[in-house]
Amino acid sequence: MQLAAIVVSLALTVAGLALLVRAVAQFVRYFRLGQAVRPGSRTARPYRRSVTLAREFLGHTRLNRWGIVGVAHWFVAIGFLTLPPTLVQAFGQLFRADWVLPVIGDWLPFEMYTEFIGVMTVLGIAVLMTIRLRSLPSRAGRKSRFAGSKSGQAYFVEYVILTIGLAIYVLRGLEGTVHHVEGYEAGYFASYPLVLVFKGLSAEVLLNLVYLTAMVKISVSFIWMITVSLNTNMGVAWHRFLAFPNIWFKRDAKGGTALGALLPMTSGGKPIDFTDPGDDDTFGVSQVEQFSWKGLLDFSTCTECGRCQSQCPAWNTGKPLSPKLLIMSLRDHAHAKAPYLLAGGGKTMEGEEKASEEQLAGVPAAALAEAERPLIGTLEENGVIDPDVLWSCTTCGACVEQCPVDIEHVDHIVDMRRYQVMIESAFPSEAGTMLKNLEKKGNPWGLAKKQRLEWLKELDFEVPVVGKEIEDLTEVEYLYWVGCAGALEDRAKKTTKAFAELLHIAGVKFAIMGGDEKCTGDSARRLGNEPLFQELGMENVMSLNAAFGEEMDDDGKVTEDSKKPKSAKKIVATCPHCLNTLGNEYPQLGGDYEVIHHTQLLQHLVDEGKLLPVTPVEGIITYHDPCYLGRHNKIYTPPREIIAAVPGVRNEEMHRHKERGFCCGAGGARMWMEERIGKRINNERVDEALSVNPDIVSTACPFCLVMLTDSVNGKKNDGKAKESIQVVDVAQLLLDSVSSMKAAAHP
Template sequence: MAHGTEHVYSVGNEGREVFWNAPFELILFAFTAVAMAIFAYGLYKRWQLWKALGRPEDRTDNAGERIKSLIVNGLFQVKTFKDAYPGIMHALIFFGFFVLIFGAAIDATQFHIGLPFFHGKFYLWFSLTMEIFGLAVLLGVAIALYRRYIEKPDRLGYRGTPDNTADDAIVLVGIGAIIITGFIIEALRLHVNVNEDGFTWGAWSFVGYALSKTFTGIGFDTARILHKWMWWIHTFIVLGLIAYIPWSRLLHIITSSANQYMISLKPKGYLEPIADFENAESFGVGQLEDFTWKQIFDSDACTRCGRCQDGCPAYLTGKPLSPKKVIQDLKTYWLERAPVVHAAKKAAAEGEEPVIPEPEKMMVGEVIDLHELWACTNCMYCMEHCPVCIEHIPKIIGMRQYKVLMEADFAPELQLTYRNMENNSNPWGIGAHLRQDWAAEVGVKTLAEDADVEYLFYVGCSGSFDDRGKKVAIALAKILKEAGVRFGVLGPEEGCCGDSAMRGGNEYLYQIMAQTNIEVMNGYNVKKIITMCPHGYNAIKKDYPHFGGNFEVYHHTEILADLIAQGRIKLKNSVEGTFTYHDSCFLGRYNDVYDQPRNALKAVPGMNLVEMSSCFNKSFCCGAGGARMWMEEDIGERINDVRADQAIAANASTIAVGCPFCLTMMADGIKDRGKEETMEALDIAEIIWEAMGLEEAVPPAEETPSEAPKEETAE
């Protein structure tokens, strides 16, 4: 019956009989059908839960980009590989199984239809390939078991308590058992094929062949019986695991892939604005159904790998927040709520009174603790490193919006910040009329005075009001003037960019800030903008277009790197000491600006630039993003101190930054660690201006009064 039997295998025509000894029986189809039915039923039930809750959201547009994401991150596991150890572990299992399934399909095709090439050289290499990938899976499973149950990395738990479930073990043991029983079957077959039938090519299946050498004491008839038994055990484990997929973590095969397909195609860090304040009844996310269905689906794609948690500045400094825990807690809550809601909707569809029972637990405050909610710095580490493209930050901000806009229940210090922004358009609440004072000594014109410029220098609140930030603004303005860049500022017409309001959940205030700025900028027909704060940079670049603000936006480090590359500024003073560059989250992870700041620094004569242990897209946040700049940090260690420790460990004497928030945080971290005598934090603009050697100005920090007093100090 089977095509394989037509061959007579010999050297030169190597092969084997598919379903040797364990002949194909129709009942196998029946068992397979049962397994598939259980699988399909499980998926159907899950589908109902996915559909039960959430607002609509389109994640199916632009299929080309989506397929690309699926191929890159699903098929080729690119994001998974970014962390090599678990990446390789997963790849061994993933690619191993991928090839084995493909092999099984070839076997089946050979059996049912016949493959003219399934013998000889092809067969031998095929056997070897299957052998190698089978071994790969086994190795992957062994590493996974070792890692999860012996090594126990913190990321596979929460604060030292592993979050292992029985399911984790069942799946790993199940996969391992498939491979092991597969090799035993092969070994038993080879024991007979080689020793009785005289197959001389058995060694190509080297694992099974080696194993068969241990079976020498087993008679051929006994081997045949054992083989048959083992074959059915193997088959049942395989079918069992297929049926088990929708009920277990194996579901991630489907959900994670789906999530990679449904990736956000918006710019990184994009937040969907609240569209209609006037007519909406509620704002933000107060309960599960206020999320979009995709935001809820995210939690079902989570595999608890814990990469998010591994670099989360809040988690690593002892705050209750873990991005993984947030997603898992939402998942648990969804699994409680979704069946209830689904049943209620079903009843309603059948004509009964639609009664969706109230949730027993508040989502914001009980399921997600408020300390977790407010600990997030929006640093994007979690989203950047999530291999299955889960979007944590929009969920956090959605829930913050609920607390701020609906309940007005949030930290008093943040309330003060918002009032300051309302009244004086800056978080410090310094008189709005003082916004241009920093420029007194540089002589920068406002657009009102001269609108014929190439760039608007959007100074932002730090550069305008913060004493430390003002020094950066002055240094930058001097560089731009020296380089002959035609630029102007808005002066008192400039307003706060609103980033802290947006990320702190006050979308209403943010939109007022954004619209006010856009009106002024459009009024001057602004085309290009330079910002000295990555928060304004990101907001103006990515979020202002919603409100009619379409500008080419550059961060000053991008401009500086360009001016240096073009030779428009000359660096002649050399620097001493060791520098390290601290990647601002809103420059690095949000906008992939990693090289320009470093290139600018490397152009400085005598520059000794070292990297901290966390750098580039694994950079450790300073602690000030996500409106945390304005909030008390009273749980755990201070994030900026931990970052300062990394700079100290790198033997840096200067922490170079490109963000005024980072500048404040790093300077404070240096002070907290008692290193202000030997270390300082400087903005790249200050370093460059110093290196240009045009004056002895821009005192590096307050503690160097050795500088000759200048005329300006008289005021």
């Protein structure tokens, strides 16, 4: 038995280590196929990144949102990283059954730690296996977060962990017996029952059990290593290694998610100058190798846990997009195509082959076939990603928010959209109307710019307009950025007027732009039309800088003498999409402003006593979190505090709220596209709202207001919603409660 154990264990060890070294080398070569990133964008602030990595791993900050799953996974992960000494000890036990590690082998704290973590690893993996079995796709269908995951690989990994954990536990019991533990000892507090069981065995049987169990532990460990080394696309196994660099190289060194601003378009790691692009510049992604190396790392890190899928509004309403399946498809395609690319293969912009026939002679046929697949294409075209998958995304960010290994799904989706829009002109036809309106009129509806100021006629007080009543914004505290929806869409205009009236009541000095401003470009950018976004953005930045009293040089840049600090350039917006673009994306274009949402300012005014909600608003209210206010900008509390300040209303949260809030369906330029597949996302959200039987559905975004109102009105017509239910912005709700102050404000 001892000889067999030694031979089998050492043979598997040599094979496993050799294949692991080869696999690591393959990963290095594979990741180098990706495009460069902007210098320093993934490596700046190394100490801060290391702290973030330690916090995310040790705190399991994402997984612990899922309750018992997070706790169970924490013990499994800690066991994997800290129990390798037991593997070393098992090697020693192959040659001498009573061998222990030098120095720490019989140290009581080490023994107790091994006992505790060993048992908790077994319990942890048992919990995770039970959860997986209870969530079988065959039972739950699309509702299972494991739908589409490679179950065989997952079960293999889980049973390996369970077997190794049990082997550690059994070896501890055998060690106690071999070392003649006569009574209960703290160092064997968990395995002592096994010590009692093994006590009656003969010495020969005991020794053979040690050799056998040590062989099982070592063999299973290296069979696992051999298997995963031969399958480098086995994310459920490799994530335990790749998650660490993926988190370390994340976009935000301080730990924030890859939400808010989109990354500027680059080619070869350098920003693209759309006024004079280079001949070799690549616009977006049309081949998997055009993703950055961080993108390729993202794909390989996916553990197929399905948390992104479970939160995705598209997947939950019967659409083909699953963020998990998207990443898995890109990963499998990239790994399958890698031999071709590593041999020098690839296509020019004209579709010509870069490598010679001699270079590609040794490439496997499967890799050559994979290289012929279009990245974006229908099933008939054998595409890797179906166009319907690409255009189903609302960029709500739920996938990015929930991913425990910091995969940046939205960035990758937008990169693929950019190529489709800018090079192929392949996108939903309705969105083309929106783009033309933005180009010609500066707003998605194609209305004349003079209509931006029409809402002012419905107010009974004057609102200063920059360039008319006031020369610049130095005379007021805030610029109120009304936005396209707030100025031009009838339902959103109610929010605009309510907010303006509340500012007037509170005595806040504010002004608006004169109508020459254009759409911030949010929808254009998320659709994939980066040049149009930059054109609109640059015009707005120049207008805003001039409005704030800054002077421009001949190149259109702010002169150093006139440049004002960010704190002196305050903007308030009622639209979260404008908030996000102005505050997070315009700094990329030279516009650095302090931008807040209207609910933040209103909450501040209520707290200061400048707005006093006194009139009761009776009924149950439920609040819908706009994605670009919540997940993208982490603003959850102000709207709820305003609602809490209004007497009479009782807030009932929907099942999905805050970080797990459900999209209205309008983000990612979906506001301008028809929803032809599955259930409408806004109907799904309103169904959830109606489940709490509210009198008022409230939100804080004009897009959400439109989408929710459309759905509620449709359900009223179908008799599925009571006629009295209202959909209002938080500002409208607050105005109803402070309306009794109007007489005092306007005697």
